Amino acid sequence: MPKKNEENGQFNITVFRYDPATDREGRYKTYKVPARKDMTILGALTFIYENLDSTLAHAYSCGWGECRGCMVSVDGRSVKACLVKLTQDVKIGPLPGREIVKDLVVLDRELVADRRLSKIGAAES
Amino acid sequence: MTAKATGGTVETDVLVIGSGGAGLYAAIEAARNGQQVMVLTKGVLGKNGATLTSGADFNLDGHSIRRLFGFTADPRDAPEILFEDTINVGEWINNQKLVETLVDDAPQRVKELVDWGTRMEGLAMPARPGCRYPHGVKTTGLEISNVLAKKVKQLGQQVTVRDNIMATDLLTSNGRVVGAVGLDFAHGDFVAIKAKAVVIATGGGQEIFPIHTYPKEMSGDGQAMGYRAGAELLDMESMQFITMTFLHPYPPTSARFLILFMSNGGWLLNKHGQRFMSKWDPQNMEDARRSLVAVAVNKEILEGRGWKGDRGGYVALSMRHLPEDIIDYLSGDWYIRRCLFSKRDFDHLKKDSIEAFIAPHSFQGGLRVDENGSTTLAGLFAAGEVTGGLHGADRLAGNAVSQCFVQGSRAGRSAARFAAKNRSAEVNKSQLESLREKVFAPLERKDGVSPLEMRRRLQKLASEKLINVRSGESLEKAVGEIEEMKKSLPRLAARSKNPRYNREWVAALEAENSLVVAEMIARSALMRTESRGNHYRYDFPATDNQNWLKNIILRRVDTKMRLFTAAPPGPLHFARVTPPER
Numbered sequence: 189m190p191k192k193n194e195e196n197g198q199f200n201i202t203v204f205r206y207d208p209a210t211d212r213e214g215r216y217k218t219y220k221v222p223a224r225k226d227m228t229i230l231g232a233l234t235f236i237y238e239n240l241d242s243t244l245a246h247a248y249s250c251g252w253g254e255c256r257g258c259m260v261s262v263d264g265r266s267v268k269a270c271l272v273k274l275t276q277d278v279k280i281g282p283l284p285g286r287e288i289v290k291d292l293v294v295l296d297r298e299l300v301a302d303r304r305l306s307k308i309g310a311a312e313s
Numbered sequence: 314m315t316a317k318a319t320g321g322t323v324e325t326d327v328l329v330i331g332s333g334g335a336g337l338y339a340a341i342e343a344a345r346n347g348q349q350v351m352v353l354t355k356g357v358l359g360k361n362g363a364t365l366t367s368g369a370d371f372n373l374d375g376h377s378i379r380r381l382f383g384f385t386a387d388p389r390d391a392p393e394i395l396f397e398d399t400i401n402v403g404e405w406i407n408n409q410k411l412v413e414t415l416v417d418d419a420p421q422r423v424k425e426l427v428d429w430g431t432r433m434e435g436l437a438m439p440a441r442p443g444c445r446y447p448h449g450v451k452t453t454g455l456e457i458s459n460v461l462a463k464k465v466k467q468l469g470q471q472v473t474v475r476d477n478i479m480a481t482d483l484l485t486s487n488g489r490v491v492g493a494v495g496l497d498f499a500h501g502d503f504v505a506i507k508a509k510a511v512v513i514a515t516g517g518g519q520e521i522f523p524i525h526t527y528p529k530e531m532s533g534d535g536q537a538m539g540y541r542a543g544a545e546l547l548d549m550e551s552m553q554f555i556t557m558t559f560l561h562p563y564p565p566t567s568a569r570f571l572i573l574f575m576s577n578g579g580w581l582l583n584k585h586g587q588r589f590m591s592k593w594d595p596q597n598m599e600d601a602r603r604s605l606v607a608v609a610v611n612k613e614i615l616e617g618r619g620w621k622g623d624r625g626g627y628v629a630l631s632m633r634h635l636p637e638d639i640i641d642y643l644s645g646d647w648y649i650r651r652c653l654f655s656k657r658d659f660d661h662l663k664k665d666s667i668e669a670f671i672a673p674h675s676f677q678g679g680l681r682v683d684e685n686g687s688t689t690l691a692g693l694f695a696a697g698e699v700t701g702g703l704h705g706a707d708r709l710a711g712n713a714v715s716q717c718f719v720q721g722s723r724a725g726r727s728a729a730r731f732a733a734k735n736r737s738a739e740v741n742k743s744q745l746e747s748l749r750e751k752v753f754a755p756l757e758r759k760d761g762v763s764p765l766e767m768r769r770r771l772q773k774l775a776s777e778k779l780i781n782v783r784s785g786e787s788l789e790k791a792v793g794e795i796e797e798m799k800k801s802l803p804r805l806a807a808r809s810k811n812p813r814y815n816r817e818w819v820a821a822l823e824a825e826n827s828l829v830v831a832e833m834i835a836r837s838a839l840m841r842t843e844s845r846g847n848h849y850r851y852d853f854p855a856t857d858n859q860n861w862l863k864n865i866i867l868r869r870v871d872t873k874m875r876l877f878t879a880a881p882p883g884p885l886h887f888a889r890v891t892p893p894e895r
């Protein structure tokens with residue numbers, strides 16, 4: 189995995205895009221997000237949505253590690269996007285094995301019962 | 314049961330809008346009373362709403378703790394004490410009937426939650442600001458959220474929960490609320506639900522501010538749709554700000570607050586190193602009423618004695634005067650696990666101060682309800698933070714979550730009773746059609762104003778002019794700017810035209826609601842020419858019990874927001890306690 193793109197202070201965020209209404213299969217699209225000390229994965233996705241591509245679908249509620257609404261797969265690990273800091277180029281997809289509503293949003297009510305996922309930890313850095 | 318864009322209308326007995334503590338409690342109670350219930354949630358059941366993120370520490374008087382759980386508790390503490398503390402902190406404009414139902418019903422509701430499987434983390438806790446005795450029960454918001462979601466699922470067919478739906482407006486017929494419409498944003502479908510009774514439980518409107526302590530979906534939808542349907546609201550100028558918050562890493566919409574410092578000896582310092590609370594409350598200092606501390610902090614910042622950061626102003630919080638082992642002890646506190654505050658941060662506190670931000674917290678104002686959760690409109694009920702009157706000018710710490718259970722339960726029961734007595738009314742076809750058009754307008758409009766730009770503009774305005782420290786001049790400007798922004802509403806357009814999970818489309822629908830809520834706050838704050846609780850006026854710094862022991866009520870008349878005042882029902886009809894001489 190390439191480390192921080194030092195030249196222009198940006199990271200490449202490669203995001204899964206899929207609209208079940210129109211697409212036969214998903215594809216990945218890469219966006220450039222500014223590197224900043226306090227940027228989380230959720231921050232990066234929000235930055236993309238607000239500034240680069242308003243069609244990106246991603247869900248979250250609280251933004252600080254409790255609701256699990258922001259969970260995505262980052263480089264193959266299922267994480268709370270709000271608790272993981274962005275320190276390198278990453279590939280982001282929906283949680284595996286669930287029906288996709290659009291892009292990173294999945295139907296995942298059952299996570300509610302999973303207490304292992306409710307533990308609060310400090311943001312990784 | 315699905316409603317398609319073809320205009321199909323779904324029918325239920327009781328419709329609950331919102332799936333936090335109040336909404337789910339209302340749904341459970343309405344179902345237990347034999348009604349068919351549908352819940353709409355602007356997210357996914359059990360994974361959104363403010364209850365989930367709450368501290369979930371709620372007030373229960375010592376007497377009731379002993380009665381319910383058999384634990385030793387302070388014998389001086391009784392429902393009457395909690396009643397008085399709530400009204401003292403609310404600075405005497407609470408609806409005392411609502412306060413009475415809170416202290417009387419809360420023990421029952423807590424018992425019920427425990428019976429349903431809620432794991433309580435403990436009973437005693439330090440006395441919070443405004444509470445005379447240490448009391449209460451603590452669990453986690455997540456625990457409550459899970460238990461209520463499980464309970465709802467157990468009710469099976471009787472309660473249908475529909476995820477990812479933003480209710481946009483109420484359906485009315487001859488002055489009665491007969492259902493609601495909204496957007497199923499996961500699929501881009503319009504939904505219309507015909508109901509015999511509707512319960513609004515959508516929570517606050519914190520999203521009008523750029524940074525706050527609540528989940529991001531709190532855009533004031535319930536207050537706004539109630540208002541548009543003609544319901545009365547009150548106390549909208551009363552909005553709580555919480556002092557000892559720190560910011561979560563980017564995105565900067567969230568702030569968490571560290572409640573433990575308030576009761577554990579942290580000092581608040583300005584940039585001259587002064588413990589400025591001595592000017593406001595030399596006896597209680599940082600443990601003074603939360604509203605007073607928040608006003609003091611914001612005044613320090615606004616008057617240049619604090620610091621300004623790119624994500625808001627702050628003062629310093631210092632614990633260096635405390636022995637290190639006390640700080641170590643605090644770091645093991647239950648609340649810390651929920652604050653993303655690491656051991657390293659605590660070690661830092663032994664040597665240096667940290668930034669103590671101030672952030673918008675709970676709404677005290679909202680839909681005007683009676684003790685049974687009835688609003689001023691027939692067929693419309695409301696519960697939880699979307700209502701006003703219980704807390705008055707400031708909310709006693711620990712009363713938010715119990716409010717949700719108590720009011721949710723009562724509103725659910727009232728809605729069920731109303732649904733059992735009244736047939737479903739015909740939906741007005743032309744109203745339905747115009748509300749449908751309104752929902753689709755931001756998607757279909759080719760180009761126009763960006764909903765995100767609109768939100769940024771409103772958030773900037775709110776963070777400058779609608780915070781707890783206010784002046785007539787800036788509030789007048791705020792009203793003017795809001796009027797100006799309202800002109801842009803018919804031009805809001807989502808850039809993407811894909812109907813599926815289109816967040817800008819939702820943001821456009823939210824923008825109208827947030828703007829209405831901001832207008833309510835600005836106009837009510839302008840009208841209250843005194844300082845009380847969370848509302849501080851530079852031009853009227855004193856509390857004026859002569860003229861202002863009353864509530865500001867507002868409602869829509871034609872298309873205008875009309876405000877008037879009324880004495881709270883308590884002191885007139887229900888004087889358990891009366892205000893002290895000032």
